[in-house]
Amino acid sequence: MALTFKGGVFVGERKRSAKCNIEYFEPKSVLLPCGAHSLSVGQSVACGEALGEDAEGIIWHASVAGTVKELLERNGRPYVRIERDESGSEICPVEPAEKSLSELSPDEIVEKIRLAGIFGLGGGRPTYKKLMAAIGRADRLIINCAESEPYASADHRVLLERPEEVVNGAKILLRALAIRAAYIGIEENKYDCADAVDAVVGPGELVRVRMLKTKYPQGSEKMLIHAITGRELGAGHSPEEVGCMVVNCRTCAAVFRAVAYGKALTHTVVTVDGGAVSRAHNIQVPIGTSVEDILEYCGVKKVDTVVLGGAMTGRRVEDTSTPVISESSLLCTSRRQRVRDGDNCVRCGKCVTACPMNLVPAMLYEACRRKNAKKAQKLNLQSCIECGACAYVCPARLPILEAVRSMKEPASETACANAPQTELVAELVEAQTDEKKDGAQEKDKMTRLSPKEQKKKRADTEYAGVLSAVDQWAEDAGMDVKGGGEAASIKELAGAFEEDEKNG
Numbered sequence: 452m453a454l455t456f457k458g459g460v461f462v463g464e465r466k467r468s469a470k471c472n473i474e475y476f477e478p479k480s481v482l483l484p485c486g487a488h489s490l491s492v493g494q495s496v497a498c499g500e501a502l503g504e505d506a507e508g509i510i511w512h513a514s515v516a517g518t519v520k521e522l523l524e525r526n527g528r529p530y531v532r533i534e535r536d537e538s539g540s541e542i543c544p545v546e547p548a549e550k551s552l553s554e555l556s557p558d559e560i561v562e563k564i565r566l567a568g569i570f571g572l573g574g575g576r577p578t579y580k581k582l583m584a585a586i587g588r589a590d591r592l593i594i595n596c597a598e599s600e601p602y603a604s605a606d607h608r609v610l611l612e613r614p615e616e617v618v619n620g621a622k623i624l625l626r627a628l629a630i631r632a633a634y635i636g637i638e639e640n641k642y643d644c645a646d647a648v649d650a651v652v653g654p655g656e657l658v659r660v661r662m663l664k665t666k667y668p669q670g671s672e673k674m675l676i677h678a679i680t681g682r683e684l685g686a687g688h689s690p691e692e693v694g695c696m697v698v699n700c701r702t703c704a705a706v707f708r709a710v711a712y713g714k715a716l717t718h719t720v721v722t723v724d725g726g727a728v729s730r731a732h733n734i735q736v737p738i739g740t741s742v743e744d745i746l747e748y749c750g751v752k753k754v755d756t757v758v759l760g761g762a763m764t765g766r767r768v769e770d771t772s773t774p775v776i777s778e779s780s781l782l783c784t785s786r787r788q789r790v791r792d793g794d795n796c797v798r799c800g801k802c803v804t805a806c807p808m809n810l811v812p813a814m815l816y817e818a819c820r821r822k823n824a825k826k827a828q829k830l831n832l833q834s835c836i837e838c839g840a841c842a843y844v845c846p847a848r849l850p851i852l853e854a855v856r857s858m859k860e861p862a863s864e865t866a867c868a869n870a871p872q873t874e875l876v877a878e879l880v881e882a883q884t885d886e887k888k889d890g891a892q893e894k895d896k897m898t899r900l901s902p903k904e905q906k907k908k909r910a911d912t913e914y915a916g917v918l919s920a921v922d923q924w925a926e927d928a929g930m931d932v933k934g935g936g937e938a939a940s941i942k943e944l945a946g947a948f949e950e951d952e953k954n955g
């Protein structure tokens with residue numbers, strides 16, 4: 452039975468990119484953060500060479516071999532522009548592990564991950580910090596391959612094409628954590644990934660697959676932990692506090708390359724999709740490649756909206772010279788201008804049902820819009836995981852997520868005021884409306900049936916509806932609908948369901 456959480460929405464998959472193999476693209480130049488300016492213009496650098504370390508202890512590496520062309524500041528942080536040359540010189544900043552995994556100490560693994568500059572490829576803290584915090588506290592390692600954002604398929608392709616890197620990375624992390632249970636969470640729309648993992652994982656291995664229901668935001672840390680372990684992660688708490696460490700599957704692959712081959716994190720896989728690209732792509736690019744270069748590679752000639760990070764949670768890119776960083780795994784494009792926001796809540800309550808954090812988004816929106824911080828705190832603003840499910844279901848098209856973000860991050864109010872996803876959400880909603888139209892055509896067909904046939908068809912449909920209600924109820928109650936578990940027969944389940952309904 453697929454695991455899941457309460458709330459959330461079905462946003463439609465729109466994953467045509469899932470069938471696209473990873474391509475490789477090297478731009479003429481990259482723009483990289485570099486910690487501090489210890490470099491000089493004209494200096495030659497090799498791919499993988501350390502460029503500097505920032506105050507947080509994050510080491511930045513050159514993602515191409517070439518020459519330093521410019522030192523600059525962006526948003527108060529030092530950056531370096533490197534022009535690529537054809538030398539192809541590469542440096543491995545980490546000593547590749549010569550000993551077997553069981554001989555490596557947790558400290559050695561942490562240090563290798565730090566030196567390789569591995570940063571959460573699904574977002575979040577530097578991996579070495581996450582690992583240090585989890586050592587001695589986590590008893591479960593969860594590898595996130597849920598990828599519930601519409602359009603996104605970078606994780607899918609990496610797991611499908613490089614399953615051994617992900618599985619071996621998971622084993623390295625298990626060794627560092629000194630635990631024996633890792634679960635790869637995969638949504639039901641990626642059974643091919645589960646097969647790929649099964650093909651490299653032997654029987655009785657410590658890394659196992661857990662299938663998850665295809666639902667948004669299944670890929671959120673909190674939802675994933677709840678679906679796989681049943682543990683609740685409260686607002687403001689980190690996974691290790693409930694005994695878990697969660698890493699993205701691409702981070703796992705990077706950990707493997709760092710420990711086994713001494714390679715720094717220099718490249719990332721980006722899905723490019725949306726209305727402005729004729730063909731979807733999954734491209735491996737050096738970190739620091741500009742959005743502009745990626746769009747040009749994909750043959751995009753005209754684009755009105757570019758969103759980095761996904762239709763539901765991403766942010767609009769105003770300046771296409773913006774470089775992609777390690778966590779930028781999705782670039783969505785649209786040929787439409789910003790959709791006008793609505794302004795009146797119609798009190799339908801859909802956002803409340805959709806919110807996976809049990810908040811009341813309609814009230815939260817009102818408090819944030821009026822800049823009433825006290826009320827927003829009372830409504831648990833800090834618990835909002837910024838998934839955007841409320842904005843997606845809202846029939847009034849209220850910019851709920853933007854309002855919440857501007858309240859949470861007043862300093863970046865201008866960035867938040869730019870709609871992150873309204874155009875793309877509008878496309879998704881339209882696609883679902885088309886699916887509903889297909890349903891209406893089905894209804895038309897019904898009216899052409901004889902009264903007897905109509906009666907039979909309705910009875911069948913109603914029966915299917917009852918069964919799916921029972922299925923849902925059984926899943927919520929943690930029972931196995933398919934049999935082989937606690938409650939085997941659908942009759943027993945239906946009886947228990949009716950009893951439960953009667954008791955309210």
Ligand code: SF4
Binds near residue numbers: 811852
């Ligand atoms: S209020 Fe926050 S957590 Fe709830 S659905 Fe909206 S964005 Fe997601």
Ligand code: SF4
Binds near residue numbers: 803
């Ligand atoms: S979904 Fe939109 S219109 Fe409906 S209650 Fe929530 S905010 Fe109001």
